[in-house]
Amino acid sequence: TGYTTLDGGFVNTASTKSAITYIDGDAGILRYRGYPIDQLAKESSFIEVSYLLIYGELPTSDQLEDFTDRIRRHTLLHEDLKRFFDGFPRNAHPMPVLSSAVNALSAYYQDSLDPFDPEQVELSTIRLLAKLPTIAAYAYKKSVGQPFLYPDNSKGYVENFLRMTFGLPAEPYEADPEVINALDMLLILHADHEQNCSTSTVRLVGSSDANLFTSISGGINALWGPLHGGANQAVLEMLDRIKDEGGDSADFLRRVKNKEDGVKLMGFGHRVYKNYDPRAAIVRETAHTILQKLGSNDELLEIALKLEEAALADDYFVERKLYPNVDFYTGLIYRAMGFPTRMFTVLFALGRLPGWIAHWQEMHQDPAGKIGRPRQIYTGYTEREYKGVNGR
Numbered sequence: 539t540g541y542t543t544l545d546g547g548f549v550n551t552a553s554t555k556s557a558i559t560y561i562d563g564d565a566g567i568l569r570y571r572g573y574p575i576d577q578l579a580k581e582s583s584f585i586e587v588s589y590l591l592i593y594g595e596l597p598t599s600d601q602l603e604d605f606t607d608r609i610r611r612h613t614l615l616h617e618d619l620k621r622f623f624d625g626f627p628r629n630a631h632p633m634p635v636l637s638s639a640v641n642a643l644s645a646y647y648q649d650s651l652d653p654f655d656p657e658q659v660e661l662s663t664i665r666l667l668a669k670l671p672t673i674a675a676y677a678y679k680k681s682v683g684q685p686f687l688y689p690d691n692s693k694g695y696v697e698n699f700l701r702m703t704f705g706l707p708a709e710p711y712e713a714d715p716e717v718i719n720a721l722d723m724l725l726i727l728h729a730d731h732e733q734n735c736s737t738s739t740v741r742l743v744g745s746s747d748a749n750l751f752t753s754i755s756g757g758i759n760a761l762w763g764p765l766h767g768g769a770n771q772a773v774l775e776m777l778d779r780i781k782d783e784g785g786d787s788a789d790f791l792r793r794v795k796n797k798e799d800g801v802k803l804m805g806f807g808h809r810v811y812k813n814y815d816p817r818a819a820i821v822r823e824t825a826h827t828i829l830q831k832l833g834s835n836d837e838l839l840e841i842a843l844k845l846e847e848a849a850l851a852d853d854y855f856v857e858r859k860l861y862p863n864v865d866f867y868t869g870l871i872y873r874a875m876g877f878p879t880r881m882f883t884v885l886f887a888l889g890r891l892p893g894w895i896a897h898w899q900e901m902h903q904d905p906a907g908k909i910g911r912p913r914q915i916y917t918g919y920t921e922r923e924y925k926g927v928n929g930r
């Protein structure tokens with residue numbers, strides 16, 4: 539049709555302007571609102587980074603206190619919504635449970651659905667940040683057949699989530715401060731990554747003026763795929779398989795290079811990074827320290843290190859500029875913390891939430907904003923004449 543350019547997968551097409559996150563994939567640079575990821579990971583907190591992404595600036599201490607307090611006041615789920623979890627089979631994957639429950643928020647909290655009312659947007663933002671850890675913990679509790687715990691709002695964001703996940707009603711639960719800090723840092727590393735698949739989904743759903751809850755639910759579904767957030771689960775399953783098959787990482791890499799049965803080295807490669815993913819470098823270091831501290835002598839870490847070393851020295855990966863991405867080592871840490879493999883992508887969603895919200899809000903603040911509606915290049919039949927069923 540003359541005016542339509544084809545760029546499958548948006549390999550070279552910007553879908554929007556954005557002032558939230560900067561990536562230089564060749565140099566391995568990632569910054570949120572101008573702040574380098576390694577500084578934020580080391581010195582900030584997930585709540586502070588959430589504020590930064592959503593409001594554009596680091597909070598003052600009063601702003602941080604107010605933000606934290608508002609989130610704390612919304613951690614409870616409506617009692618009826620809690621029964622929603624019983625409708626799922628016990629062996630359900632927690633990702634569809636998570637996205638369904640988030641979508642259901644638009645049924646339970648109808649006073650915060652208007653994308654053009656700043657107060658309602660603010661309320662739905664706070665509600666999402668507050669309730670997602672509760673929903674995530676309940677999805678886990680459902681899968682292990684344990685009772686749900688109410689949030690304990692005397693605890694911090696991550697600590698509260700850990701308690702709701704691993705705590706039991708009759709027993710006191712004290713989360714290990716090392717685990718709290720490491721999980722907080724991992725959430726920071728996942729908090730935004732510009733126009734990735736799930737964020738683009740949140741924007742696309744939101745561009746029809748759909749409410750924030752339902753747009754975020756769409757993002758959670760996009761995140762679940764193994765090429766995106768589901769990669770952290772896929773990496774662990776890959777490492778497990780290599781271990782079960784005798785631990786021969788060289789043979790596994792041979793199969794990847796021959797593209798046997800579409801086998802990929804999960805946790806490697808990235809659309810934007812053609813250099814070491816700066817997040818992966820931080821996670822790699824944390825994997826070592828946290829596994830050591832938790833006394834978890836994980837054989838899978840050895841396999842992962844060997845795989846990485848061999849891949850980085852191999853022409854196939856060098857020529858294609860394939861490096862470990864954020865998902866390569868995270869699963870090992872989550873596992874050492876006690877999370878089952880199926881919860882890994884849920885943890886990614888908890889981290890990515892403020893980024894999704896920031897992009898949804900940025901999109902609505904753009905006066906030139908339009909509904910997302912890509913064009914196509916039609917490859918089907920030209921006109922055909924309809925024949926009744928007896929004439930076919």
Ligand code: CMC
Nearest residue numbers: 764765766767769802803804805806807808809858863865
């Ligand atoms: N293992 C083996 N070969 C790979 C891999 C891999 N992990 N990744 C890319 N390649 C090859 C690919 O087969 C292609 O080779 P050829 O030119 O011979 O056909 C070449 O490298 C270019 O890859 P591509 O598929 O065109 O790259 P893309 O930008 O479309 O895909 C990706 C990016 C992340 C989907 C892909 O690298 C991949 O599937 N990686 C494994 C899954 C994964 O770890 N995903 C997490 C991404 S980071 C966090 C997140 O977003 O959630």
